[in-house]
Structure formats: C-alpha cells, structure tokens
Amino acid sequence: MFRAAKQNRIFQDVVEQIEEAILSGQLQPGDTLPSERDLKDMFQTSRGTLREALRVLEQKGLIEIKLGVGGGSVVKAAPLEQVCSGLDLLIRFQKISLRHLAEFREDVESSVAAIAAQRAGSEDVHNLEDLLEDARGYRDLGVDYWREFVEVDKKIHQALASITGNPMYIVVHQAVHDNIQRYYEQFLPWTPEMLSENYQDLCDIVRAVKAGHNDKAREKAHRHVQRFSEYMGSRIDG
Amino acid sequence: MFRAAKQNRIFQDVVEQIEEAILSGQLQPGDTLPSERDLKDMFQTSRGTLREALRVLEQKGLIEIKLGVGGGSVVKAAPLEQVCSGLDLLIRFQKISLRHLAEFREDVESSVAAIAAQRAGSEDVHNLEDLLEDARGYRDLGVDYWREFVEVDKKIHQALASITGNPMYIVVHQAVHDNIQRYYEQFLPWTPEMLSENYQDLCDIVRAVKAGHNDKAREKAHRHVQRFSEYMGSRIDG
DNA sequence: ACGGATTAAATGGTTCGACCATTCCTATTG
DNA sequence: CAATAGGAATGGTCGAACCATTTAATCCGT
Numbered sequence: 363m364f365r366a367a368k369q370n371r372i373f374q375d376v377v378e379q380i381e382e383a384i385l386s387g388q389l390q391p392g393d394t395l396p397s398e399r400d401l402k403d404m405f406q407t408s409r410g411t412l413r414e415a416l417r418v419l420e421q422k423g424l425i426e427i428k429l430g431v432g433g434g435s436v437v438k439a440a441p442l443e444q445v446c447s448g449l450d451l452l453i454r455f456q457k458i459s460l461r462h463l464a465e466f467r468e469d470v471e472s473s474v475a476a477i478a479a480q481r482a483g484s485e486d487v488h489n490l491e492d493l494l495e496d497a498r499g500y501r502d503l504g505v506d507y508w509r510e511f512v513e514v515d516k517k518i519h520q521a522l523a524s525i526t527g528n529p530m531y532i533v534v535h536q537a538v539h540d541n542i543q544r545y546y547e548q549f550l551p552w553t554p555e556m557l558s559e560n561y562q563d564l565c566d567i568v569r570a571v572k573a574g575h576n577d578k579a580r581e582k583a584h585r586h587v588q589r590f591s592e593y594m595g596s597r598i599d600g
Numbered sequence: 601m602f603r604a605a606k607q608n609r610i611f612q613d614v615v616e617q618i619e620e621a622i623l624s625g626q627l628q629p630g631d632t633l634p635s636e637r638d639l640k641d642m643f644q645t646s647r648g649t650l651r652e653a654l655r656v657l658e659q660k661g662l663i664e665i666k667l668g669v670g671g672g673s674v675v676k677a678a679p680l681e682q683v684c685s686g687l688d689l690l691i692r693f694q695k696i697s698l699r700h701l702a703e704f705r706e707d708v709e710s711s712v713a714a715i716a717a718q719r720a721g722s723e724d725v726h727n728l729e730d731l732l733e734d735a736r737g738y739r740d741l742g743v744d745y746w747r748e749f750v751e752v753d754k755k756i757h758q759a760l761a762s763i764t765g766n767p768m769y770i771v772v773h774q775a776v777h778d779n780i781q782r783y784y785e786q787f788l789p790w791t792p793e794m795l796s797e798n799y800q801d802l803c804d805i806v807r808a809v810k811a812g813h814n815d816k817a818r819e820k821a822h823r824h825v826q827r828f829s830e831y832m833g834s835r836i837d838g
Numbered sequence: 839a840c841g842g843a844t845t846a847a848a849t850g851g852t853t854c855g856a857c858c859a860t861t862c863c864t865a866t867t868g
Numbered sequence: 869c870a871a872t873a874g875g876a877a878t879g880g881t882c883g884a885a886c887c888a889t890t891t892a893a894t895c896c897g898t
Contacts, residue, residue: 608860637848651850
C-alpha cells in the first residue's frame with residue numbers, strides 16, 4: 363500500500379529535483395546542467411553526494427555525462443534504452459528459458475508484422491525490400507555468412523517494429539531478440555536449406571506487409587519465428 | 601555495431617563485476633555483500649567510487665541498501681520494479697502514449713488467454729471461477745466498489761498469465777498493467793453498465809479457458825481489453 | 839534474576855580538500 | 869598561416885574525518 367519513505371538521503375532529494383525539472387520541461391533534452399562544482403553549491407551539498415545523484419540520473423537514462431571542458435551533464439532525449447536494458451536484466455536474472463522466450467517472441471513478432479502491414483507506407487516497404495536484397499546476398503554467399511544473414515534478419519524485424527510506431531514493441535522486441543540471439547551460435551548448425559527457408563519466410567512477410575494483408579503477415583511471421591524454435595529442437599530447454 | 605567503450609570509469613568496472621556475480625549465481629538473492637569499507641579494500645578503490653557503483657546497482661534494482669549495524673547491500677530477488685518505473689518514466693516523458701500501451705496490452709492479454717486456454721488444469725479453472733465470484737460480488741455492490749472490482753480484474757489476468765507457465769508473460773503483463781492502472785481513476789467515470797459489461801467479459805474469457813477454446817479465449821480477451829480503450833476514448837492520447 | 843535503560847560498535851550517509859585525466863580553447867612559435 | 873604547446877574548465881578518483889542509524893551487548897535498579 364505504501365512505499366518506503368527513506369527520504370533521509372540527500373542525493374535522493376537532488377535526484378528528484380533534477381528529475382522534476384526535466385519532466386516538467388524546465389530542462390529540455392540537449393540542455394547542459396551546470397558543472398558539478400556549481401551544482402554542489404546550488405544544492406548546498408558535497409560533491410560526492412551530488413555525484414551519487416548524477417549517477418542515479420545517468421542510470422535512469424535521463425542524463426549523459428561528458429568529459430573535459432565544456433562537458434558536463436546533458437539531458438537526454440528519451441530513456442528508451444533504459445527500459446530495454448532493464449528488461450534485459452530481468453530476463454537474464456530470472457533465467458528465463460529459451461522455450462519461454464521463443465514462445466513469447468512468436469506472439470510479439472506476429473503482432474508486430476500484423477500491425478506493420480496496416481501501417482507501412484511506401485517508404486517503409488522500400489526500406490524492407492532493400493534489406494531483403496541484402497539478405498538474399500548473404501544467403502547466396504552460403505552458410506559461412508550466417509552471422510551477417512542473421513544481422514539482416516534482425517534489422518528487418520526491427521524495421522517492422524519501428525513501422526508500428528509503438529515504442530513498446532520496439533523495446534520489447536529488442537530485449538527479447540538480444541537474449542535469444544545468444545543461443546544462435548550455441549544451438550544452430552546452419553545449413554543452406556535453413557538459410558533459404560528463412561529468406562523465403564522474410565520474403566513472404568514483406569510481401570504481405572506490402573499488400574497490407576495483416577492476417578497473412580501475422581501468419582507468416584509466426585511461422586518464421588516458429589521455424590527457429592524447431593531448428594533448436596529439444597535443445598531449447600536452456 | 602560497437603558500443604561506446606568508456607571503460608575508464610572505475611565504478612563501472614565495479615558495477616559489472618558485482619552484476620556478473622549476481623547474474624552468474626555466485627551471489628544469491630538475500631545474500632549480503634561485505635561492508636563498503638571491506639569492498640573498497642577488495643576492489644582497491646576509494647569509498648566514494650565504490651559508493652557510486654553501489655548507487656548504480658541500487659538503481660538497477662539489483663541490490664537494496666540497509667542502514668545500521670548488520671545492514672549493507674542485500675541482493676534483491678527481481679528487478680521488476682525497475683522495469684515498471686522505467687516504463688513510467690517513458691510515459692511521463694511522453695515517449696509512450698496510453699494508446700501505445702493499450703495496443704500492446706491487447707496483444708499480450710489476448711495471447712495469454714489463448715495459451716491459458718490450452719494449459720489450464722481443473723485447479724486453475726476452479727481458482728478462476730472463485731475470482732469470478734468475487735468480481736460478481738463487487739459488481740452487485742455498485743460503482744462505489746469499482747476499485748475492488750478492478751483489483752479482482754487484475755487478479756484474474758494475473759492468474760491467466762500464471763497459467764501459461766511462462767514468466768515472460770507474467771512479468772510483461774504486470775509491468776504494463778501497473779502503468780495502465782494509474783490512469784483508471786483519472787480517466788474512467790465508472791458506470792454500472794461498464795461494470796456489468798466487464799464482468800460479462802471476464803465470464804466469457806473464463807468459460808472459453810475452461811472449455812479449452814483458445815481462439816475464443818483470445819477473441820474475448822481482446823474484446824475485453826479493447827473495451828477499456830474505448831472507455832477512455834479520445835483522452836487516451838496522453 | 840529479570841527487565842528496562844545506557845552504552846558501544848558497526849555500517850551507511852555526508853563532507854572537505856586535494857589531485858589526476860580528459861578535453862577544448864588560446865597563445866606561442868616556426 | 870599552421871602546427872604545436874600550454875592553460876583552464878570539467879569529470880573522475882582518492883583519503884580521512886565526522887554524522888546518523890541500527891543492533892547488540894552491558895549495566896543498573898528492582
């Protein structure tokens with residue numbers, strides 16, 4: 363019902379004041395805060411305490427700290443990465459199995475594809491087709507280039523997430539994908555057939571997105587992700 | 601392609617070492633780290649620098665710091681709150697609108713219901729029906745009890761997430777739900793009709809889950825969540 | 839011998855002053 | 869005029885001291 367009220371800590375007070383200034387718009391993204399030595403005077407605190415506050419704000423993704431003269435604490439635009447890395451930490455901490463990650467990913471990728479199919483503009487489609495071209499190139503180069511192929515595969519899915527315009531999908535997709543990717547090298551003995559199958563999947567997805575067929579995009583994306591799970595087979599129980 | 605390599609910072613090195621120890625299991629939740637004065641000797645650094653590292657770990661949600669003798673840095677169980685507060689920050693930063701959250705939630709809840717329909721055991725169904733009973737009670741008590749009704753609603757969705765057996769759904773659902781719930785009071789003028797509609801939705805979902813009809817469960821859950829979005833109407837674009 | 843009050847020790851929180859490392863600007867010099 | 873050297877501002881680190889909080893042991897009165 364209530365939250366712990368250990369407001370005794372001075373640095374916490376400093377954090378809240380600066381955070382409030384940022385969220386209220388008094389401090390705009392790109393603005394540079396005064397130097398530590400000036401801030402310490404303003405807050406009437408010691409430099410060490412002030413630096414602890416800055417450390418927290420930096421970790422929250424609200425500021426970025428640059429070195430040298432003219433450096434200092436710069437207000438960041440968006441703490442998107444922070445949520446992503448937080449989710450990443452949670453996934454690793456809870457030791458979420460590959461099976462669970464894969465299952466969740468199937469849903470997310472499917473929904474992303476379906477929404478993207480509804481919202482993709484001509485420029486988006488053009489971008490996707492360029493990426494597809496890259497993928498085809500790496501497929502033709504053979505399994506030695508599976509790493510590059512996977513990289514393009516990732517970019518395509520990221521592009522789809524971006525097309526939705528919903529940051530939630532972007533963040534969640536990235537966290538899930540990063541954690542799954544750790545298993546690729548460990549589990550997959552790549553074959554030319556797998557590269558071809560995956561390339562074909564990507565083609566199908568992009569085609570459905572281009573045509574605005576959201577159901578078909580969902581289905582193709584689902585199949586695409588599911589294929590990875592099948593590749594990994596019984597070894598999926600990490 | 602590469603990440604910034606400002607590894608110059610000593611406290612960052614300390615953070616990574618402790619984080620690694622926690623994630624690898626060398627440090628278990630509940631364990632207490634050595635005192636700051638001991639840690640500073642181990643890492644051969646100053647206390648100020650060490651404290652900056654602890655501040656980061658605390659902000660990441662990996663440790664909790666207690667005062668007094670016998671206090672110190674205790675490894676926490678799960679950094680879920682950190683993700684929630686990160687999302688909260690993103691919302692207040694207006695990087696994520698309620699519409700975005702709602703859209704994402706529709707997908708997650710739908711998938712959760714569908715999977716739960718496949719995996720629910722008789723005990724799970726029994727539990728759901730008990731919760732449904734509670735919901736009916738609060739519905740009959742009228743709009744003054746909307747808060748309690750929403751609480752039961754939340755418990756039902758949490759139960760569904762648990763039935764999936766997939767921690768990703770549990771975690772993501774909670775993070776999204778916590779952040780959406782804050783806006784209920786702000787946006788919703790509850791009416792008896794809304795309570796009834798929602799109760800009926802919950803009944804439909806549970807019935808579909810009980811019968812193992814995953815498609816129907818997905819559809820009903822989707823409609824249920826969508827109804828909330830409609831209630832909030834145009835005000836959703838916070 | 840028991841129980842409450844007092845004291846002591848351990849620990850996190852804060853402060854101060856100093857110095858180092860990096861970066862940018864400026865003045866010097868060829 | 870350009871390359872270089874130096875200086876100043878700024879974040880990063882260090883060490884020692886002191887304060888505040890908490891726990892446990894100790895002491896004292898009954």
